[in-house]
Amino acid sequence: MKSKSKLFLAVAAACLVAWAFVTVIPLYWMIVGSVQDSTSSASFRPEMFPGVLSLAPYERFFGKTAAWRWLANSLLISAVLTITNVFFASLAGYAFSKLKFPGSKAVFWLLLSTMMIPAQVTLIPLYVLVVNVFDLGDSYTAIILPTAVTVGNIFLMKQYMSSLPTSLIHAARIDACSEFGIFWKVILPLAKPGLAVLGIFTFVASWNEFFWPFLITNSTEMRTIQVGLASFVFAESTDFGAIMAGATVGALPMLILFFSLQRYFLQGITIGAVKG
Amino acid sequence: MQRTIAPKRRRAAGRFWREYGWAYLFILAPVLLFLVFTLYPVISALIMSFQQYNIMQSTWVGLDNYERLFKDDTFWKSVWNTVVFTVCTVPVNIILTFVLAHFIYQMKTKWQTFFKATMYLPAVASGVTISIVWLAIFDPTDVGLLNRFLGLFGLDPVIWLGQSKTALFSLILMNWLGSHGAGIILYLASMGGIPKSLYEAADIDHASGWTRFRAITWPLLKPTTLYLLVTGVITSFQVFISVYMMTQGGPNFATTTIAYLIYQTAFKFYEFGLASAQSFVLAFLIILVSVIQFKYFSSDVEY
Amino acid sequence: MALVEFRQVRKEFIDRNKQPFTAVAGSDFVIQDKEFVVFVGPSGCGKTTSLRMIAGLERQTSGDIIIGDRIVNDLHPKDRDIAMVFQDYALYPHMTIRENLSFGLRNLKKPKEYIEQKVREASAILGLEKMLERKPRELSGGQRQRVALGRAIVRDPQVFLFDEPLSNLDAKLRIQMRVELSELHKRLGATIVYVTHDQVEAMTLGERIVVMNQGVIQQIASPTELYANPKNMFVAGFIGSPPMNFINARVEQGRIVVDGGSFGLPENIAERLSAYSGKEVVLGIRPEDIYGEDFAPGVSTEHRLQAHIQVVEHLGSENLIYFHVGGRMVTAKVHPETKGYTGLAKEFILDLRKCHFFDPATQERITGK
Numbered sequence: 001m002k003s004k005s006k007l008f009l010a011v012a013a014a015c016l017v018a019w020a021f022v023t024v025i026p027l028y029w030m031i032v033g034s035v036q037d038s039t040s041s042a043s044f045r046p047e048m049f050p051g052v053l054s055l056a057p058y059e060r061f062f063g064k065t066a067a068w069r070w071l072a073n074s075l076l077i078s079a080v081l082t083i084t085n086v087f088f089a090s091l092a093g094y095a096f097s098k099l100k101f102p103g104s105k106a107v108f109w110l111l112l113s114t115m116m117i118p119a120q121v122t123l124i125p126l127y128v129l130v131v132n133v134f135d136l137g138d139s140y141t142a143i144i145l146p147t148a149v150t151v152g153n154i155f156l157m158k159q160y161m162s163s164l165p166t167s168l169i170h171a172a173r174i175d176a177c178s179e180f181g182i183f184w185k186v187i188l189p190l191a192k193p194g195l196a197v198l199g200i201f202t203f204v205a206s207w208n209e210f211f212w213p214f215l216i217t218n219s220t221e222m223r224t225i226q227v228g229l230a231s232f233v234f235a236e237s238t239d240f241g242a243i244m245a246g247a248t249v250g251a252l253p254m255l256i257l258f259f260s261l262q263r264y265f266l267q268g269i270t271i272g273a274v275k276g
Numbered sequence: 277m278q279r280t281i282a283p284k285r286r287r288a289a290g291r292f293w294r295e296y297g298w299a300y301l302f303i304l305a306p307v308l309l310f311l312v313f314t315l316y317p318v319i320s321a322l323i324m325s326f327q328q329y330n331i332m333q334s335t336w337v338g339l340d341n342y343e344r345l346f347k348d349d350t351f352w353k354s355v356w357n358t359v360v361f362t363v364c365t366v367p368v369n370i371i372l373t374f375v376l377a378h379f380i381y382q383m384k385t386k387w388q389t390f391f392k393a394t395m396y397l398p399a400v401a402s403g404v405t406i407s408i409v410w411l412a413i414f415d416p417t418d419v420g421l422l423n424r425f426l427g428l429f430g431l432d433p434v435i436w437l438g439q440s441k442t443a444l445f446s447l448i449l450m451n452w453l454g455s456h457g458a459g460i461i462l463y464l465a466s467m468g469g470i471p472k473s474l475y476e477a478a479d480i481d482h483a484s485g486w487t488r489f490r491a492i493t494w495p496l497l498k499p500t501t502l503y504l505l506v507t508g509v510i511t512s513f514q515v516f517i518s519v520y521m522m523t524q525g526g527p528n529f530a531t532t533t534i535a536y537l538i539y540q541t542a543f544k545f546y547e548f549g550l551a552s553a554q555s556f557v558l559a560f561l562i563i564l565v566s567v568i569q570f571k572y573f574s575s576d577v578e579y
Numbered sequence: 580m581a582l583v584e585f586r587q588v589r590k591e592f593i594d595r596n597k598q599p600f601t602a603v604a605g606s607d608f609v610i611q612d613k614e615f616v617v618f619v620g621p622s623g624c625g626k627t628t629s630l631r632m633i634a635g636l637e638r639q640t641s642g643d644i645i646i647g648d649r650i651v652n653d654l655h656p657k658d659r660d661i662a663m664v665f666q667d668y669a670l671y672p673h674m675t676i677r678e679n680l681s682f683g684l685r686n687l688k689k690p691k692e693y694i695e696q697k698v699r700e701a702s703a704i705l706g707l708e709k710m711l712e713r714k715p716r717e718l719s720g721g722q723r724q725r726v727a728l729g730r731a732i733v734r735d736p737q738v739f740l741f742d743e744p745l746s747n748l749d750a751k752l753r754i755q756m757r758v759e760l761s762e763l764h765k766r767l768g769a770t771i772v773y774v775t776h777d778q779v780e781a782m783t784l785g786e787r788i789v790v791m792n793q794g795v796i797q798q799i800a801s802p803t804e805l806y807a808n809p810k811n812m813f814v815a816g817f818i819g820s821p822p823m824n825f826i827n828a829r830v831e832q833g834r835i836v837v838d839g840g841s842f843g844l845p846e847n848i849a850e851r852l853s854a855y856s857g858k859e860v861v862l863g864i865r866p867e868d869i870y871g872e873d874f875a876p877g878v879s880t881e882h883r884l885q886a887h888i889q890v891v892e893h894l895g896s897e898n899l900i901y902f903h904v905g906g907r908m909v910t911a912k913v914h915p916e917t918k919g920y921t922g923l924a925k926e927f928i929l930d931l932r933k934c935h936f937f938d939p940a941t942q943e944r945i946t947g948k
Contacts, residue, residue, distance in 0.1 A: 023398060114315070230520075233408055
C-alpha cells in the first residue's frame with residue numbers, strides 16, 4: 001500500500017507523539033503545579049521540572065475546605081447513581097429489547113425523542129419542582145433522583161441486550177424461571193461486560209457532574225467535590241499551588257480508575273454509538 | 277375428547293396483566309422518573325416561557341418573553357458567540373480527530389492502544405478540573421504557561437481571557453487542545469470495519485491515494501462523521517462550565533454563550549419566564565441544526 | 580396420557596411493514612400419546628410457530644391447544660408439562676453443565692435428592708457424567724446438544740418439543756444423533772414433537788409427518804404414505820431427494836401426451852383420469868422411476884420418452900441424468916451402468932405404475948374419486 005511508505009509512517013508517528021504530548025501536558029502541569037509550594041517566596045514561578053517537591057498545597061487545600069466531606073459526597077452520589085442506572089437501565093433495556101408488550105415502541109420513542117431537548121429547557125422547572133414543590137433542596141435525594149436512570153443509558157442497554165440470544169429467555173421460561181428471575185439469573189450474568197462499561201461511564205460522569213449539584217446545593221457540607229472545587233477557586237484565586245492541588249484531588253480518582261480499567265474505557269465507547 | 281378439562285376462562289384483563297404485567301413493571305421506574313423529571317419540566321417550561329413567573333402567582337404575558345429576547349442585544353450576542361464557538365470547534369475537531377485516527381491506524385496494535393489511551397486521558401477529568409488548569413495556563417502573569425511558551429519565541433504576553441478580542445478564541449483554543457479520544461476510538465473502530473478487499477480492488481484499479489480516500493474511506497466513515505458532527509454540535513451549543521469557570525461570560529459579554537445566558541437570566545436575575553423562552557430558542561436551534569445535518573449528510577450512506 | 584391436539588389454531592402477526600401476516604392458518608390435528616411426529620416445511624411455513632404455541636412461548640390468536648387432558652391456552656410454559664430442545668441449544672453459558680441440567684428443577688423447588696438423582700440419570704443416559712462441572716463453552720457441539728437433551732429429560736415431561744435440534748451439527752454427527760434420538764424416543768416412551776426443514780430428517784425420525792407450507796398443513800401421514808401417495812404437488816416436490824419431476828402433459832383419448840412421447844395408459848390410471856380427457860395435467864414421476872433403455876430390469880419398457888441429455892452427474896452408486904421435457908428440467912436417477920453423455924439423444928423408460936397425476940390448477944393429486 002502506498003500510504004504505508006516509511007517516510008509517511010515516520011511523519012505520522014512524529015505527529016502523534018507531538019499531539020499526545022500536547023494532550024497530556026495540562027494534566028501534567030496540574031500535578032506538577034500541585035506539588036510546588038507557591039507560598040514559599042513572593043516571586044514564585046511554577047516549574048515544569050521542579051527541584052523541590054512539597055505537599056504543602058494539599059495541606060492548605062484540605063485545611064481551608066471541607067474537601068474530605070466533598071469527596072465522600074461525590075463517592076456516595078456516584079456510587080448510588082451507578083447502581084440505580086445500571087439496574088434500572090438494564091431492566092428497562094431488557095424489557096424494550098426482548099419483551100413484547102403493547103405500547104413498547106411508543107413509550108420507547110417518547111423517551112428517546114426528548115433526548116435532543118437540551119438540559120437548559122428542563123432545568124428551571126426541575127429546580128422549582130425539586131426545591132419548591134418537593135422541598136428537597138440541598139439534599140442527596142435532590143442530586144440523585146433526576147438522573148437515577150437516564151434515557152441514554154436505557155438506549156445503550158436496549159442496543160446491548162438485543163444482541164443476546166432470545167432462545168435463552170425461552171429456555172428459562174420453560175425452565176420455570178419467573179420473569180424477574182430470567183432477568184436476574186440469566187440476562188444479568190450474560191450482560192456483565194455491558195453492565196461494567198455502563199457502570200464505569202456512569203460513575204465517571206456522575207463524579208464529574210457539576211451543574212445540577214451546583215444548582216441544588218446551598219450548604220458547604222452538601223457540595224460534591226466538583227462544586228466545592230469551583231467555589232474554592234473563586235474564593236482563593238491567588239493560591240496557585242492549592243488550586244492545582246484541588247484540581248488534582250478532583251481528577252485523581254478518575255485518573256486512577258482509568259488506568260486500572262483502561263480496557264473497559266477504550267472498548268466501551270464504541271458500544272451503542274454507531275453501528276458498522 | 278370429553279375428558280378434556282377446560283380451566284376456568286380467566287377474564288381478559290387478568291390474562292393481559294399476567295402476560296405483560298412484568299414488562300410494564302420493568303419499565304415503571306424509568307417511566308415514572310421520565311414523567312416527573314423530564315416530560316413535566318418540558319411542558320412546564322413551555323408554559324413558563326409565556327409567563328411572568330413567580331412562585332406564588334404567575335401572570336400570563338403571551339409572547340412578551342420571546343419579544344423581549346429578540347429585541348435583546350445580549351441575547352443575539354450570545355447566539356453569535358455560541359455559533360462562532362461551534363463553527364470554529366466542531367469541524368476542526370472532526371478533521372483533527374480523523375487525521376489522528378488515520379495516523380494511529382497505521383501503527384502497530386500496541387502503539388494504537390498507547391495513543392488511544394493517552395489521547396483519551398483528559399476526558400476522564402471533570403470540566404471543572406480542566407477549566408481550572410486552563411485558567412492557570414492562560415494566566416496573564418508569570419504563572420501562565422502559554423505566555424511563557426510564547427516567550428520562548430520572543431512574543432509578548434497576551435491577556436488571553438481578560439480582553440474581549442481574545443477571550444472567545446482562548447476558549448476555542450482550549451477546546452481544540454482537549455481530548456479527542458472518544459472520536460478517535462470511534463473512527464478507528466469504523467476504519468477496522470472497512471473490508472480490506474475494497475482497498476485491494478482499488479489498488480487493482482490503480483486508484484490514487486486521494487481517490488481511495490474519496491471513494492472508499494470517506495463514504496464508509498460517514499456514519500461516524502455524522503455521529504461526531506451531531507453530538508459535537510449539540511454539546512458545543514450547550515457549552516457552559518468553561519465559560520462559568522473561566523470568564524463568567526465576560527469581558528463585555530465576549531464569551532456569553534446561550535447556555536450561560538440562560539443560567540444568568542434564571543439564577544442571577546430570577547427571570548424564569550424569560551430564561552425558559554431563551555432555552556426554547558436554544559432547543560429549537562439544536563433540533564433545527566441536527567435535522568439539517570441528518571438530511572444533508574446521511575442520505576446516501578448505506579451499509 | 581399425553582396427546583397434543585390443535586383445534587382450529589390460528590396465529591397472526593403484524594409484520595415489519597405493519598401488514599397482518601398469517602403464520603398458522605387454522606391447524607387441526609391430534610398427536611397421539613408416545614408418538615414421534617415431525618413437522619416439516621420450508622422456512623416461514625409456520626412449523627416453528629406451531630411448536631412455540633405448544634410450548635406456550637407464543638399465544639395463538641384463536642383456537643384451542645390441548646395437551647394431555649387439559650386445554651392449555653392460558654397456561655404458562657412451566658405448567659404445560661413440556662420440555663424443549665432449541666436449535667442453538669440455549670444453554671446458560673455462565674452455568675456449569677450440572678447447573679444447566681438442574682436449573683428447571685431448582686426453579687420448581689424440587690427436593691435436593693430428587694434433583695441429584697434426575698441429573699445423575701440423565702447424564703448417565705447421555706454420557707455426560709464426566710463433564711458436569713464444566714461450562715458449555717468447554718464442550719463440543721455434539722456434547723452441547725446432549726446437554727440440551729439432558730435438560731429436557733430431567734424434567735420428565737409428557738411432551739418433548741424439538742426445534743431443529745440437529746441443524747447446527749456437522750453432517751456426520753447429525754446422522755449419529757438421529758439414531759440416538761430414535762433410541763431415546765423408545766426408551767423414554769414420551770410424546771415427541773419435532774420441527775425440521777430437512778425432509779431426510781423428517782423421513783428417518785417421524786412416525787408421522789406433518790408437512791406445512793405457508794401456514795397451512797398440506798398432509799399428515801406416515802413417511803411411506805407421504806412418499807407413495809403425496810396429496811398435492813407441494814408435498815410431492817418437498818419429500819424425496821432429488822425431488823419428484825413434474826412434466827406438463829395432456830390426456831387424449833386414453834393416452835397421455837408429453838413433449839417427446841405419448842403413452843397408452845394402464846387401465847387403473849386411465850380410470851382415474853377419466854374426468855380430464857382433453858385437458859392438461861401434470862405428470863409427477865420420481866427420479867428413481869425413470870430408467871435408461873439399456874438398464875431397466877423388471878420394468879415394462881413400453882413407456883418410452885426421447886430426450887437430449889443436458890448433464891450427467893456420476894455419484895458412484897448411481898448416475899443423475901438431467902434433460903428437458905416440455906421446457907421443464909427432469910432428473911433421472913439411474914443405475915451407474917446406464918450409458919449417457921452430454922448432448923446425446925437417448926430414450927428413457929418411465930415406470931408409469933409409480934407416477935402421479937396432478938391437477939395443474941389446484942395442484943392436488945388426481946385420485947379419480
